[in-house]
Amino acid sequence: MKAQACEMAIIGAGYCGLSAAIELAGQGFGVRVFERGEWAGNASAFNFGSVAAMPPALPNRDAQGSQGADAQQRLRAVLEPISELKRQIDTFEYDCQWRQPGHITLAMDDDAARTLKQRHAEASALFGGGVHWLDARQVSAQTAAQGVVAGLLNEHFALIDPAGLLLAMRNHAQALGVRIDYSSPVLALDPQADSVNLQLPAARVNAARVLIASEEAWGLCTEAALQPLTMFQTHLCESQVLGARDLQLVSRRARVYGTATADKDYFRVHHGRLLFGSRLGLVPLDASPQAVVAALQARLAGYFPSLAAIPVARVWSGSLGFTDNGLPRLGASGPVSWGGGYCGSGIATAVQCGRQLARLATEAGVTTGSQPMQSRQR
Ligand SMILES: Cc1cc2nc3c(=O)[nH]c(=O)nc-3n(C[C@H](O)[C@H](O)[C@H](O)COP(=O)(O)OP(=O)(O)OC[C@H]3O[C@@H](n4cnc5c(N)ncnc54)[C@H](O)[C@@H]3O)c2cc1C
Incomplete structure (x- = not known):
């Protein structure tokens, strides 16, 4: 079977994958997104819709919570994506009914x-x-x-219509020329010297870069640097x-x-x-x-x-x-990058993670391991 070729392949058409796709397509890259489900089947389509400015309550911590610098870092990890998300919603006029009821x-x-x-x-x-x-x-x-x-x-709390946000992001991505293949599960990744083969049920795709935009799909990557969630x-x-x-x-x-x-x-x-x-x-x-x-x-x-x-x-x-410290993780090894670990604050954090994944994927010869997601530096 002859492999189809693409520049950037993204696994998952949730907030993270679409955010990465929008960023990359905006920079002129040829982007394909592979989504195993029909569009409405994922967490981004049907969640509670709360965008909460509070550090996540970590299930493995005791009632004492976290202190000092750690708590501040976790709060920053929640607040920055929220203001970033709001900026995008306003800039692109995403119709997702943002409101702040407390x-x-x-x-x-x-x-x-x-x-x-x-x-x-x-x-x-x-x-x-x-x-x-x-x-x-x-x-x-x-x-x-x-x-x-x-x-x-x-x-400090906002509610959105989750499916509305996803639909608006999908429309935006497609308007930028992103091709989204639904009902297309990626079954395996086969890294080559300077590219990656993606195995799908009825096709093989060769991509210069692969972005894993789903926590569930981390299993496709055998990297030791992947921190277990x-x-x-x-x-x-x-x-x-x-x-x-x-x-x-x-x-x-x-x-x-x-x-x-x-x-x-x-x-x-x-x-x-x-x-x-x-x-x-x-x-x-x-x-x-x-x-x-x-x-x-x-x-x-x-x-x-x-x-x-x-x-x-x-x-x-x-x-x-x-994750063990409440901070989302972002990592890359060669042409494959991944993100996740949103600790229950995935609406805003996955959108921000997608943009950072896109940035990571465009850096040449990336070998970074898996790091807590950093503030956006542009
Ligand atoms: C019930 C529920 C309520 C929630 N409520 C909130 C909330 O109120 N506030 C909040 O901030 N967060 C909430 N979340 C979390 C938030 O919805 C997620 O963190 C966020 O949607 C993650 O986005 P994502 O793009 O990373 O993942 P997803 O939306 O899960 O998208 C990943 C996509 O990848 C696809 N995929 C996986 N493996 C493959 C493969 N091998 N090949 C092709 N495609 C693949 C999946 O089908 C999926 O569509 C909630 C989650 C759930 C489950």
Whole structure:
């Protein structure tokens, strides 16, 4: 089989891959993106849509959280991509409904309250305002949620329409001449002297550079420098369109769109439907969609008992890649580069990572190993 040729091959058509494609096509490179799914099948198409200016809560850390320089570095790793994303949304007029409603995180028991209090201390030291501690009565008055011990109001928080952002980025990439091959899984990479062969089910493509823009596809690369990610399942349900009473209950105040115990559960109203989800060890990896729905509904009922039997239109599970220090990773070896480890803040961070991957791919003779993603230096 004769190999097709291309300059830049990108694996994955999520935020990261499309961001890299836009950057490279803008510089005049010939770009092909290979996506194994139909466009709507990935994390970038169906996520919670929260762009949260808070360092990620690391699952492997204790309730003391992180201190000093480390916390500041992690905060920078979250804040920079958010302002970069907002700049792109404004520059290219991406229609993704960016708005800043603020976000209340709930503590439903004393352990969660202790964790939250630590995060409040950390965040207020870093932000110097915009993060407020709420007692139980205040939270209940604002959200109508029951059984709450305490809460944290984060005003540095934005919501988007995730599929809207992905669609806008796809249109932008295609307008720049990027070719996106859907239903095209890359099965293997075969590095050559100064290029890489990509094996697809019915074709072979030879590319001068390959960008791995999916944490799941890191397995295609045998590099020792790839730092292993800890993957956590996260689950999301979308209800049918809410009636007026339920709608009022969930979005009682405009700024209250999410809740969580120790950052594990979340809900919001989106296009008149309730999105509710949870992270970390909620149900086994091989659980059926029905089991996921039942587990989510049980958790939701803990906040809003009257929503226990809410009819669900759609359920979805995906994984989040965490690094040990909460900083995303970027790496390259010869013609292959990779990025990931967004620690739950993938909307903004994957977009920024894509741009940095593009920059890495255009550097000649790259051998950098895998590094925490650095600030953009241009
Ligand atoms: C349920 C859920 C809720 C989330 N909520 C939020 C949130 O509120 N805020 C936030 O900031 N982040 C959130 N995230 C994380 C965020 O969605 C992701 O980090 C982000 O979308 C990652 O973008 P990406 O482009 O790296 O990956 P993806 O969107 O996963 O795109 C990678 C693509 O690569 C494709 N692919 C993989 N392997 C191959 C292969 N071998 N060949 C071809 N294609 C391949 C996949 O099909 C996929 O489409 C959530 C994630 C999930 C799962």
